[in-house]
Amino acid sequence: MVGSLFGYRPLSVIPSLRSRSSQISCRFGSDGTAQVTPRDVVQHWQRMFEANGIPEARESSEYIVSFVLGAKTFQSFSAERLSGPVTDQQWREIQRLSTGRLKRMPVQYVIGEWDFGDMTLEMRPPVFIPRPETEELVKLIVGEFTCKQKSEELSHTQKQQALLPHCEGISRGILQCDCESLEVPHQTPVVLDIGCGSGAISLSLLQKIPQSRLISVDKGIAAVNLTWDNAVRLEFMDRIKVLHHNILTDPIEKFLPWAPVDAIVSNPPYVFEEDMQSLAPEILSYEDLDALCGGADGLMVIKAILLLTPQLLKDFGSVFLEVDPRHPEMVQKWLSTCPDLRLHLIAIHEDFCGKPRFLHLRKRKASTDSCD
Numbered sequence: 387m388v389g390s391l392f393g394y395r396p397l398s399v400i401p402s403l404r405s406r407s408s409q410i411s412c413r414f415g416s417d418g419t420a421q422v423t424p425r426d427v428v429q430h431w432q433r434m435f436e437a438n439g440i441p442e443a444r445e446s447s448e449y450i451v452s453f454v455l456g457a458k459t460f461q462s463f464s465a466e467r468l469s470g471p472v473t474d475q476q477w478r479e480i481q482r483l484s485t486g487r488l489k490r491m492p493v494q495y496v497i498g499e500w501d502f503g504d505m506t507l508e509m510r511p512p513v514f515i516p517r518p519e520t521e522e523l524v525k526l527i528v529g530e531f532t533c534k535q536k537s538e539e540l541s542h543t544q545k546q547q548a549l550l551p552h553c554e555g556i557s558r559g560i561l562q563c564d565c566e567s568l569e570v571p572h573q574t575p576v577v578l579d580i581g582c583g584s585g586a587i588s589l590s591l592l593q594k595i596p597q598s599r600l601i602s603v604d605k606g607i608a609a610v611n612l613t614w615d616n617a618v619r620l621e622f623m624d625r626i627k628v629l630h631h632n633i634l635t636d637p638i639e640k641f642l643p644w645a646p647v648d649a650i651v652s653n654p655p656y657v658f659e660e661d662m663q664s665l666a667p668e669i670l671s672y673e674d675l676d677a678l679c680g681g682a683d684g685l686m687v688i689k690a691i692l693l694l695t696p697q698l699l700k701d702f703g704s705v706f707l708e709v710d711p712r713h714p715e716m717v718q719k720w721l722s723t724c725p726d727l728r729l730h731l732i733a734i735h736e737d738f739c740g741k742p743r744f745l746h747l748r749k750r751k752a753s754t755d756s757c758d
């Protein structure tokens with residue numbers, strides 16, 4: 387879950403901003419007044435961040451300056467804009483935001499927004515900031531539904547000949563297609579997202595699977611509110627239900643009106659308790675630690691999710707999970723002790739660092755075995 391813009395260096399002492407601020411170099415405009423350009427400001431704050439041991443100093447400075455000047459990235463500025471002046475008001479705003487970064491606040495919270503896929507989401511502490519690897523999880527889920535939708539247009543024989551290679555093509559991990567499940571229509575899939583955080587997974591699925599409906603739940607009220615606000619911002623309110631719900635303690639009955647669902651997805655808290663202290667100060671000081679800590683073996687919430695499947699998931703429905711690289715083996719072992727769940731691990735996918743990161747499980751039909 388630890389993505390870019392998060393460093394691991396210990397918090398250093400922050401010297402006075404005033405003394406360093408006066409060191410900014412400036413040019414003079416035609417009227418003789420001092421002019422500070424975006425490039426000067428980026429360099430200034432980069433030096434400030436470096437001097438204070440702030441990780442990713444250059445990127446942090448560029449993001450903050452770009453945000454205040456109304457651009458996504460510093461690279462998108464024209465040469466003309468880069469040499470033009472920064473106004474007093476902009477300079478004060480950059481200074482205000484950069485002061486937050488000097489206190490190790492993640493840039494995503496400093497600027498109050500972040501991109502996930504091609505969507506811009508509002509970010510508010512302490513709601514978990516979506517990590518880039520989770521975009522891979524979304525791609526796998528979208529691939530699964532695309533695969534199933536295409537299957538509806540083919541005969542069974544055609545499916546075996548044409549669809550299975552397609553399925554394999556969209557996976558980078560192990561994949562065994564469960565032929566029977568390809569019969570299940572998924573015209574308007576209902577997906578349950580457990581631990582929705584900012585809404586990153588839910589809203590991406592709504593965007594990429596146009597007929598889908600999402601039930602998004604989180605135990606944190608700040609997360610529930612942020613998911614809803616992001617849904618409003620992206621105009622997905624009609625297709626999403628956001629619920630404040632703790633799957634470890636609250637009764638399952640709340641979900642029954644929507645059950646059984648076609649898929650359950652989650653990027654749950656999965657960090658092993660003993661690894662929590664080695665997380666970056668940005669994470670430890672600002673993000674909700676309940677979004678990260680998965681208990682002693684990182685499996686506390688993962689097991690709770692899998693235990694919901696008998697009541698909430700359709701036969702042949704899928705579960706997609708983001709996990710720690712040690713988890714695929716542990717989950718497989720645990721599932722072998724729970725045959726009643728009828729869950730079958732069909733794929734382990736790697737993240738962009740080559741680590742086994744995503745699990746795809748499928749629920750077998752009660753009295754029959756799957757065909758693989």
Ligand SMILES: C[S@@+](CC[C@H](N)C(=O)[O-])C[C@H]1O[C@@H](n2cnc3c(N)ncnc32)[C@H](O)[C@@H]1O
Binds near residue numbers: 606
């Ligand atoms: C790692 S974050 C993922 C957030 C978001 N899905 C994403 O990928 O950016 C895990 C989320 O699960 C929520 N969570 C943790 N334990 C939970 C529980 N028992 N029931 C419901 N949600 C839980 C946390 O509040 C947090 O928002």
